[in-house]
Every structure is written in structure tokens, then in C-alpha cells.
Amino acid sequence: MTIDVSPISVLISAIMSTYAFTWVFFAVSSLTYHAPKTRREKSTKSISVFIPANNEQNVVGNLISDLLNQTYKNFEIIVIPHNCSDNTEAVAKLKAATDSRVRVLPLRTVESGKTYPLNHALSYAKGDIILELDADNRLPSTTYLERAVQYFEPPVNADAVQSKLKTANENANLLTEVQSLEYEAFAHIYWGGRNVWNLSCTVGGTGVFFRKSLLRKIGGWDNELTEDYDLFCKLEKAKAKIIYASDLISYDEKPTTWSAVFRQRRRWIKGHTNVMMKRLSEKKNFADFLYMVHPFYNVAWFLSNCLMAIYLLTHSIHYWYPPVAVWVISSLSVYLTVFVVLVRSDGKRLLKYIPAHFIFSSHWLPVFLLSPFTKSWGDAKTAHSGETKTKEN
Amino acid sequence: MVGIVFTLVLSTLIGISVIIGTLSVLFLSKKRGKPLLKELGIETRKDSILFAIVFLFTSSILTILITALLTAVDNALGVPVGGVFG
Numbered sequence: 001m002t003i004d005v006s007p008i009s010v011l012i013s014a015i016m017s018t019y020a021f022t023w024v025f026f027a028v029s030s031l032t033y034h035a036p037k038t039r040r041e042k043s044t045k046s047i048s049v050f051i052p053a054n055n056e057q058n059v060v061g062n063l064i065s066d067l068l069n070q071t072y073k074n075f076e077i078i079v080i081p082h083n084c085s086d087n088t089e090a091v092a093k094l095k096a097a098t099d100s101r102v103r104v105l106p107l108r109t110v111e112s113g114k115t116y117p118l119n120h121a122l123s124y125a126k127g128d129i130i131l132e133l134d135a136d137n138r139l140p141s142t143t144y145l146e147r148a149v150q151y152f153e154p155p156v157n158a159d160a161v162q163s164k165l166k167t168a169n170e171n172a173n174l175l176t177e178v179q180s181l182e183y184e185a186f187a188h189i190y191w192g193g194r195n196v197w198n199l200s201c202t203v204g205g206t207g208v209f210f211r212k213s214l215l216r217k218i219g220g221w222d223n224e225l226t227e228d229y230d231l232f233c234k235l236e237k238a239k240a241k242i243i244y245a246s247d248l249i250s251y252d253e254k255p256t257t258w259s260a261v262f263r264q265r266r267r268w269i270k271g272h273t274n275v276m277m278k279r280l281s282e283k284k285n286f287a288d289f290l291y292m293v294h295p296f297y298n299v300a301w302f303l304s305n306c307l308m309a310i311y312l313l314t315h316s317i318h319y320w321y322p323p324v325a326v327w328v329i330s331s332l333s334v335y336l337t338v339f340v341v342l343v344r345s346d347g348k349r350l351l352k353y354i355p356a357h358f359i360f361s362s363h364w365l366p367v368f369l370l371s372p373f374t375k376s377w378g379d380a381k382t383a384h385s386g387e388t389k390t391k392e393n
Numbered sequence: 394m395v396g397i398v399f400t401l402v403l404s405t406l407i408g409i410s411v412i413i414g415t416l417s418v419l420f421l422s423k424k425r426g427k428p429l430l431k432e433l434g435i436e437t438r439k440d441s442i443l444f445a446i447v448f449l450f451t452s453s454i455l456t457i458l459i460t461a462l463l464t465a466v467d468n469a470l471g472v473p474v475g476g477v478f479g
Contacts, residue, residue, distance in 0.1 A: 173421075174421060256436075257435070257436050258443040259440050261434070308457045327458065356414070362450040
């Protein structure tokens with residue numbers, strides 16, 4: 001029996017095993033995750049809800065209506081129509097005419113990017129807590145804000161709170177079903193699993209609350225393709241307490257076509273890599289370091305496949321070519337943990353899409369290879385139809 | 394012999410999976426009253442190219458993996474092999 005122990009084979013195996021182990025570790029940990037307990041006492045904190053909107057006339061009105069239906073009344077809504085060429089501003093102003101808590105702050109900038117409207121709103125915000133939402137979000141639960149403010153009070157005293165993100169258009173087609181599965185598993189495993197070990201949950205770009213004082217202290221959002229990940233790094237540096245609250249649910253629309261999926265995820269990879277290059281030298285814990293350098297996992301996976309193909313085509317594969325064994329074991333363990341997590345969380349309906357997700361997950365390789373060609377936010381804009389159904393959770 | 398049986402079992406399993414997968418997608422598209430291509434997230438030519446690329450990647454990875462496993466079985470049995478072109 002021959003074992004290939006060439007440096008490249010060992011390196012690839014080490015990278016792939018590390019990521020598989022990390023995934024399984026947080027997946028197992030997440031099985032004990034519960035949303036932090038709050039006291040359910042009256043809070044006096046006010047909330048400023050930011051809705052950056054770039055040509056979102058189809059959806060922005062629905063979100064404003066959901067917010068105006070909330071049981072918690074101490075909030076303002078700041079809609080920022082940014083470089084719009086449609087009726088987003090008019091739709092928002094129509095809502096503002098019916099309720100003085102809605103403010104519309106149109107913005108035009110030469111460059112595109114979500115951080116421009118967010119920082120613009122931050123300079124006008126009156127609330128103690130900032131809620132960042134995307135215009136396509138829906139909030140079917142009327143107690144969403146009421147429960148959220150409790151996390152900023154004792155005993156939790158969070159600095160930032162990430163809501164659970166569910167898929168509003170889950171039933172649109174097979175592509176949205178598998179994305180829903182992916183989000184359900186990722187949130188529970190990575191956000192919940194990290195919180196179990198008192199590690200901060202990474203923040204997504206939507207459905208996330210922040211203390212305004214902290215956000216201003218760290219200088220708001222930097223203009224990155226993944227401004228959410230960059231902000232997470234800044235919050236970590238400021239030693240913020242970021243929790244995942246699975247009882248707060250916001251819905252968003254997922255892309256329904258392959259080109260839209262590719263566009264969105266190319267931006268994620270390019271943005272993540274940019275932030276990695278910018279912040280690699282900053283001090284961080286091991287879990288954050290692994291999360292930061294995860295594009296290398298894609299490189300390892302891609303190289304592993306190329307090497308295996310070369311071996312097969314030229315001089316036969318060795319019996320224990322380590323990456324083969326590592327790939328099989330890591331794939332099986334990852335999908336086994338996804339299965340268990342979906343059963344334990346409320347994702348049982350998605351179990352039947354696991355085989356489809358296996359095929360879907362291969363998109364990360366071409367997306368990774370195409371990511372350097374993403375230039376700006378303008379290349380990556382996802383259009384939203386608003387044709388979604390949400391249900392009270 | 395073991396290699397042949399292994400190949401047959403794997404081929405049968407893959408064949409059954411492809412049939413079940415195709416029928417599931419057809420069933421889903423009929424249930425939602427959507428054309429098959431829309432159910433698969435394909436609305437433009439670009440979508441079909443990207444879908445084909447993803448499918449190709451998955452197939453390549455699985456082919457490489459299965460071939461590697463089969464070769465490993467042959468190696469374990471002491472059958473001399475020299476790669477696909479060997």
C-alpha cells in the first residue's frame with residue numbers, strides 16, 4: 001500500500017480536514033444552542049430602521065407596512081433611495097405621508113455600494129439601536145421589534161443581534177429551496193454553534209441590530225463588497241458581544257436564476273477576499289482566522305480535483321491518496337451533520353433537497369474562479385420581484 | 394471481480410439516483426405549474442450555461458472520485474493498473 005505524502009497532497013488534506021472538522025465541531029455544538037433568555041420587561045430604547053433601496057419599488061412598500069404593524073412603537077424608519085431610476089422614492093414618500101415615523105433620505109453618489117446609504121442614514125439616526133434591513137425583507141411577526149430590544153437590556157446586554165434569515169420565496173423553484181436549506185443549516189451551525197462557545201456570531205448584511213453608540217465609535221461601514229463581513233471584523237476588534245437570536249425571524253428573497261446566484265456569490269467571494277487581504281494581520285481568535293481564510297478551502301478543493309484528475313490520466317492514483325479519503329469523509333460528515341441539524345431545527349421540510357444541494361454546492365468552484373471579475377456593487381445587484389409568500393412563525 | 398461488482402453496484406445506484414432526481418424535478422415543476430427549466434432556475438441562455446457548468450463540475454468530481462475508489466480497490470487486490478491511459 002502506497003501513501004502519497006508529497007507536500008502538496010499533505011497541505012491540501014490538512015486544509016480540507018481542518019474545515020470539515022470545524023464544521024462538524026460547530027454543528028455538534030449547535031445542537032445545544034438556544035436563543036438567550038430575556039426578561040421581557042418594558043424597554044425604553046428607540047430603534048432607527050435603515051432601509052437602503054436601489055430600485056426596489058416592487059418591495060419597499062411591503063416592508064414599511066410590516067414595520068408599521070409592529071407592536072413596539074418607539075422607532076423611526078429611514079428609507080434611503082440610492083441612485084434610483086424607478087419609483088422607489090415615490091413609494092416610500094407615499095408611506096411617509098401616512099406616518100410621521102417614516103423618513104425618506106434620497107441619495108445620489110457617483111459610485112455604487114450599500115455602505116453609502118447606510119452611513120448616510122447613520123448620520124441622521126435618532127434611535128439608540130440601529131436595525132439594518134434590505135428592502136426585500138418581510139417581517140410577518142408583529143412582535144419582532146418588541147422582542148429584539150430585550151436583547152439590549154440586562155441580562156443579555158448585547159452589542160449586536162443577528163436575526164434568523166428565512167427564505168420568503170422558498171417555494172419559487174428548486175434553486176430557492178436549496179438556498180433555503182443552505183441558510184437554515186448555516187445559521188444554526190455557524191451562528192448558533194459559535195454562540196454556544198461564547199464566540200460572537202458573524203453578522204449578515206440584513207436583519208441585524210446594533211447599538212448606535214458602538215456603530216458610531218467604530219466609524220460605521222467601510223465601503224467593501226461584503227460590508228457586513230468587514231463590519232463584523234471591526235466589531236470583533238472592538239470586543240463587541242454579538243448574539244444570534246433564532247426567535248427573531250426576517251424573511252428575504254433569494255435569487256431564482258443561476259445567473260443571479262452567480263452574480264451575488266461572486267461578490268461574496270471577491271468581497272471576502274478583499275477583507276481578508278485588508279485585515280489578515282489583525283489579531284483574532286482561531287475560529288475567526290479560519291473563517292477569514294476560508295477562500296483557501298476553495299483553492300484546496302479545486303487543486304485536489306485537478307491533482308486527482310492528473311494522477312488518473314497519467315500514472316494511476318495511489319491507494320491512499322489522502323485528499324480522496326479526506327473529501328469522502330468530510331462530505332459525508334458535513335451532510336450527516338446538516339441532516340441532524342435540519343431534523344433538530346425547524347428544517348425537516350428541507351431534508352429532501354439534500355441531494356439537490358450536493359449538486360448545487362459545486363457552484364462554489366466556478367463562482368470562486370469567476371470572482372476576480374466582479375468589479376463593483378453595480379455588477380452584483382440582485383433584482384427583487386416582491387412576489388413572495390411569508391407565513392407567521 | 395470485486396472491482397466489477399463494485400462498478401456495477403455504483404453504476405446502478407447512480408442510474409437510480411438520476412432517474413429519481415429527474416422524476417422529482419418533473420413532479421415539482423408540475424406541482425407548482427412551472428416549466429421544467431424555470432423550476433431548475435433557467436430563464437436565459439446564460440442561466441443554462443451556468444447550470445451546465447455546475448452540473449459538469451459535479452459530474453467531474455464524482456467521476457474522479459469513483460474512478461479513484463475503483464482504482465484503490467484494484468490496487469488493494471494487487472491488480473496492476475496504469476491509469477486511464479496506462
